[in-house]
Structure formats: C-alpha cells, structure tokens
Amino acid sequence: MAFTGVVLLFKGDQVDPSDSYLTALNNAGFRTFHIPVLQFTFVNQEPLTKALQSAHKYSGIILTSPRCVQAVENVWSFKxxxxxxxxxxxxxxxxxxxxxxxxxxxxxxxxxxxxxxALSVLIARSLADQVNPKPFLYPASSKASPNNFSGIPVERITAYETEECVDLRSLEQVSSGRIVCVFFSPSGVKAVLPELRRRNLSFKSIAIGHTTEEALKREQQPVDEVCESPSPEALKKCLKRICRGKRRCAIS
Known part of the structure; x- marks a missing residue:
C-alpha cells in the first residue's frame, strides 16, 4: 500500500519545482510540499571581496551551504x-x-x-602535518553557530543575514491525515514549530543533521528520524523507516 500522507519540506527561501528533494520524493511516491521558511539578505560584500582577492592569506575556504556559495558568486570574477x-x-x-x-x-x-x-574532522586531518597553518576563509550565515569549526583557524565573515519568513497557507490543504515534517535547519525549527503547534497538527519529525535535531529537542519536539547526510537518498531512507514503523506503507 502506498504512502497516503504528505511530506512537508521546511527549507530555503523560495519554492523551486526542480528542487532535488522535492523531485526525488515525488518520484518515489511521496506526496511532497516545499514550504519556504526563511529570507536571505546578502551583506558585507566589500569585506568578502577583499578577502577573496587575498587568497594567499588563506589555506582555503569553507562553504557550508549553497547560500554561502551564492554569496561568493555575487562577487566572483575570473581574477x-x-x-x-x-x-x-x-x-x-x-x-x-x-x-x-x-x-x-x-x-x-x-x-x-x-x-x-563532520567537516571539521576532515579539515583537521588535512592540517595535521602543518605547524602554523593559515586560516580558512569562512563566509557564513548570521545565524551560524559561533562554535562551528572550533579548533580550526578561520576568518569568519557574515556573508548573509537570515530572517524568518514563513507562509503556511499551504498547510490548509493538509490539516488532516498523516504528516511528516522535514526540518532542514534550526532557523526553520524556530520559524515553523510554533505555527504547527498552534494549528494542533499531529506529525512525525525528521531532522536534517544533528544540529537541527538538537534544535527540535530544545523545543521538546520528539525527533522520529535524523538524516545523517543532507541528500535526497538519505531522506528517502528515513521516510521508509517511518513507514515501516507504522506498517502503513510499503514503498520500495
């Protein structure tokens, strides 16, 4: 029997019909909605440009999301x-x-x-044989944890500001039935959870990564699955485990 509920993806700042998660889940038989939860404003472009023009000062660059890449792309040049x-x-x-x-x-x-x-471990290994390594340039979100990459020399530049911006009108059509909510970031948890509770919706929760898992736990929200890697395939595995747990669907 196919999964008869809905999957809600709380991520990003705009609906993208070609989003890899949305496409993969719909193709796998999950009725999926992408609900934007944030809006972004790029900032500090001049300091970021100057830093990028001084590559010799850095061991490399750390980019933790496509939004960070976009911030760099905005000031990118062949030089x-x-x-x-x-x-x-x-x-x-x-x-x-x-x-x-x-x-x-x-x-x-x-x-x-x-x-x-996990990336910190990889970077630390790359620096293991260096005595005084140069820092890594780290363009980050205004909401990125200050503890990210502790123990690794980094020069952090806030490249974009993140604000909550949630339009949950699409929830009107999924107010009943089985619901699985997928949270991609702590910011998304903060933006969405109060509204879900206000509507008294019953749902299963999937966290993308342990940072998001901890954000849900701080809000006393049960976490049914944790997606160990940010990929559609990993998310599909989480959804299938939830299905098997309830024995209400069988998607291969």
Whole structure:
C-alpha cells in the first residue's frame, strides 16, 4: 500500500519545482510540499571581496551551504578564480559541492559530510602535518553557530543575514491525515514549530543533521528520524523507516 500522507519540506527561501528533494520524493511516491521558511539578505560584500582577492592569506575556504556559495558568486570574477583554483575548498554536503562546481568552477572536498562537525574532522586531518597553518576563509550565515569549526583557524565573515519568513497557507490543504515534517535547519525549527503547534497538527519529525535535531529537542519536539547526510537518498531512507514503523506503507 502506498504512502497516503504528505511530506512537508521546511527549507530555503523560495519554492523551486526542480528542487532535488522535492523531485526525488515525488518520484518515489511521496506526496511532497516545499514550504519556504526563511529570507536571505546578502551583506558585507566589500569585506568578502577583499578577502577573496587575498587568497594567499588563506589555506582555503569553507562553504557550508549553497547560500554561502551564492554569496561568493555575487562577487566572483575570473581574477579571483585564478587565485582560488590553487586553494582547498571544503564544503558540507552534495548540494553545496554541486554549487561550487557549477558556479565557481572549483573542485570541492567534503561532499560526503553532513554537518559542520563532520567537516571539521576532515579539515583537521588535512592540517595535521602543518605547524602554523593559515586560516580558512569562512563566509557564513548570521545565524551560524559561533562554535562551528572550533579548533580550526578561520576568518569568519557574515556573508548573509537570515530572517524568518514563513507562509503556511499551504498547510490548509493538509490539516488532516498523516504528516511528516522535514526540518532542514534550526532557523526553520524556530520559524515553523510554533505555527504547527498552534494549528494542533499531529506529525512525525525528521531532522536534517544533528544540529537541527538538537534544535527540535530544545523545543521538546520528539525527533522520529535524523538524516545523517543532507541528500535526497538519505531522506528517502528515513521516510521508509517511518513507514515501516507504522506498517502503513510499503514503498520500495
């Protein structure tokens, strides 16, 4: 029997019909809605440009999301590319790696990591034989944890500000039936959870990564599954486990 409920993806700032998660889940038989929860404003473009023009000062650059890549792309040029082509580029997850390859035309390491914590381990290994390594440039969200990459020399520049901006009108059509909510970030948890509770909706929760898991736990929200890597395939596995747990669907 097919899954008869809905999957709500709380992520990003706009609905993208070609979103890899949306496409993969719909193709797998899950009725899926993408609900934007945030809006972004790019800031500090001049300091970021100056930093990118001084690639010799850095061991490399750390990019934790496609939005970070977009912030860099906004000030990117061929002259900057020539210098960074010889530096290490570390990323979190396949979508960020793909953005780096497609827009900055640089190779990336860390595609298999699903969190800043996991990427920190990879970066630390790369620095193991260096005595006084140069810092990594780290363009970040205004809401990124100050503890990200602790123990690794970084020069952090806030490249974009994140604000809550949730339009939950589409929830009107899913007010009943089985609901699985997928939270992609702590910001999304903060923006969405109060409204879900106000509507008294019953739902299962999936967290993308352990940072988001901790955000849900702080709000006393049960976490049914944790997606270990930020990829559609990993999310499909989580959904299938939820299905098997209730024995109400069987999607292969």
């Amino acid at each position: 900057i590319y020539e210098h960074w082509n010889e530096r290490k580029v570390f990323v979190v997850g396949p979508s960020t790696a793909r953005a780096v390859r497609d827009t900055l035309h640089l190779p990336a390491e860390g595609e298999e990591t699903g969190s800043a914590e």
